[in-house]
Amino acid sequence: MPELPEVETVMRGLAAVLEGQRITEVEQRRPDLRFPFPENLVRRMEGQRVLSFRRRAKYMLMRLEGGESLLIHLGMSGRMVARPAGAAPVARLGPMGAASDARGHNAPPEAHEHLVIATDHGWRVGFVDPRRFGSVDLVTTAAEDTHRLLAGLGPEPLDDAFTDAVLSAALVGRHTPIKAALLDQGVVAGLGNIYVCEALFRAGISPRRLAASVAGVRAARLVPAIKAVLAESIGAGGSSLRDYVRADGELGRFQDTFAVYGREGAPCPHCAAPIQRIVQSGRSTFFCARAQR
């Protein structure tokens, strides 16, 4: 999925488009994604004004004036498309988008567009997710963080409260590779495969090292590396890999700066040794065996 920087970028795009507008129509085009859509989703959203947006880990929350928030997770392949009513999707024209452009008004949704929100300012915002690993739910705004999907999340990595002492405490006693520990959303929330690889490279820590041995001095290097790689990526508009496009249709640029991710065989930017790819808990890990210990 989009990881934290991508979700942050999408959320900012959605906020720019939707904040302050009233939802005039919601179209739910299938019964479920990863989970069933919430009961009466359409009725509970229609007529509501959009107040604000918030991100927690890789989740987006859209606050509605009636006291509920739409909780959105993009899964692996989810993206949001925004377009003026009647126009083709702004983000990544697909075959359906090109056809609808020619037809003009009442453009049909593009392929795999499972939920469409229309507003009184004439925008149509769609949730597109071919693999359907994404999810949508409604949660009481005042109790957002008690939702079952949010309750177990660890600290936000960009918060000041995420310190090396906090990370160390979460790693102590864990006999699993640091790579796997950082992918655990209960340790720190929002990192995925890409940014774990990149952060470990910046910190000079081997992804194979046991998590417990990172507590202490190595955590003091790792925490700033995590914060820096996430902040830089957000500044670049996130990464645009295979499936992912920003809400405004612009491509993120951060993937151009990856030091290790997807660069098997290429020279390490630090020492020029070839980047290696290994598989850990079924996921690709990219790292430099010389620069990362």
Next chain:
DNA sequence: AAAACAGCCTGCGTGC
């Protein structure tokens, strides 16, 4: 309790 694994889905790139 923590860790490993299968499963959920579709699409794309690669090699034959």
Next chain:
DNA sequence: TGCACGCAGGCTGTTT
């Protein structure tokens, strides 16, 4: 051109 295969940014539930 077609086809089989491997791979993909995540998370959950079950088993070990």
